[in-house]
Each structure stands twice: as structure tokens, then as C-alpha cells.
């Protein structure tokens with residue numbers, strides 16, 4: 001599933017490919033992939049210029065002036081360049097053709113979507129309405145995290161919660177907690193100030209590095225140019241169950257936390273005690 005780094009890369013790719021260009025055609029394959037009737041999807045985008053792109057959490061934000069496109073790729077979604085206009089189909093869920101330029105397919109939005117909002121109503125989008133601070137924003141501080149962690153819940157579950165911090169998913173949470181030497185099952189309200197500072201610093205450092213390497217290609221993720229990311233080569237624990245910890249050599253263990261496959265070094269990330277476990 002694309003997390004913050006992959007969403008950032010795709011959003012920037014779309015800007016490089018299509019910013020400043022006018023939409024000639026826009027069509028969706030299934031009505032349920034968007035929040036307006038299909039003919040309205042076409043009508044509201046046709047003739048508009050893509051003025052810029054951005055990201056909020058794991059959502060790609062496309063600024064068409066009077067209309068904002070919010071794209072969530074969820075698990076399988078991808079953005080592809082097509083050689084020529086192609087009618088949308090099961091694979092190419094939504095297709096946009098830009099004047100003198102690319103045809104972009106928002107492909108495999110099987111669980112994802114391409115919603116349209118008026119700029120002043122974007123905040124009403126159900127995901128954005130409850131989105132926590134961006135890890136690179138001023139509001140994301142160790143003090144903020146300390147307040148968000150005043151709960152008797154496993155720290156991993158809270159970091160996955162988009163209302164606590166925007167954009168993290170299963171891969172980067174495992175990597176952040178390993179870097180911070182905090183066990184994913186630790187109860188958030190038992191973390192020391194030092195541990196919270198370590199989680200905060202690791203979040204920014206790891207996400208920044210992953211963006212630099214253009215994301216993690218674990219199964220299906222590719223950027224809009226069809227290229228793989230590079231951060232999978234730097235994963236320390238994720239998907240490395242049974243392999244030696246890069247820091248101490250102990251075997252990486254896999255467990256289930258917050259319903260997700262979770263990777264830890266049992267030596268570097270001390271398992272919680274009865275008092276500090278969730």
C-alpha cells in the first residue's frame with residue numbers, strides 16, 4: 001500500500017508530467033470510483049488546467065483551480081502513463097488526457113477512488129476531516145506526540161491511526177519503531193520522553209530518506225514513470241522475519257499487532273512488561 005513517501009513521489013511525478021496542462025478528456029470506468037455522476041466527473045474536469053499537485057496523508061491532491069481531485073490509491077492503485085487515449089476499463093479505472101501531453105491512467109482503483117471537491121469544501125472529505133498532523137509539519141512535535149500517546153493503547157496502533165499522524169502505514173511504522181528501539185506492543189502511555197523523541201526523529205528521518213529513494217517497492221508500487229522505488233534495500237526489519245537484525249544479529253521476529261503483520265528485533269526492542277504492554 002502506498003504510504004507517505006510513495007504518495008509524495010507519485011504526486012510530484014504527476015506535477016512533472018501534467019502541471020500547467022489543460023484536461024481534454026476525463027472519464028471513469030465505474031460510477032463508484034468517484035463521488036459525482038460519471039458525466040459530471042468528465043464535465044467538471046474538461047477544460048480545466050492542472051495548476052499543481054500535493055499530498056495530504058496518503059491522498060494525492062490535484063489542484064484544477066475551481067475543482068480539487070482527491071485520489072486514494074489504497075492497496076493496488078497506480079498511476080500510469082498511456083501512449084494514447086484509452087477508454088477506461090477494469091484496469092484503467094479513471095483516465096485523463098491532457099492537451100499536448102500525457103494520458104494518465106489512475107489504474108486499479110479497486111478499493112481506491114478519485115473524488116472531486118470544490119476547493120472550499122475539501123475539508124469535508126471524510127478522510128481529511130479527521131487527519132492528524134503531517135510528519136513534516138510544524139504541528140508534529142515531540143510534545144504533540146506525547147499528548148497523542150496518553151492512551152492505554154499499543155504504540156504501533158496509534159502510529160497507524162491517521163488521526164494521530166498522517167501518512168504512516170505498516171512498513172514505515174515497523175521501521176520507525178525499530179530505529180527508535182521501541183517495541184510495537186508497548187503501551188503508548190508508558191513511553192519515556194526520550195523514547196517519544198526517538199520515535200519523532202526516526203519518523204522524519206526515515207520518511208525523508210524513503211522519499212529520496214523514491215519509495216519502497218514491496219509488491220505493486222511503482223512511480224508514474226513505471227520505475228520501482230529504492231527504499232526496500234534499506235528496510236531493517238520489515239519483511240525480514242528470521243533474518244539477522246542489522247544492529248545486533250538476533251533473529252527478526254514476526255508477530256501480529258493492531259491486526260497487522262509486525263516485524264521486531266526482540267533484543268533491540270525490549271518486549272513490554274506486564275505493566276508496559278498493551
Ligand SMILES: [Zn+2]
Pocket residue numbers: 245246247248249250265266267268269
Ligand atoms: Zn537487534
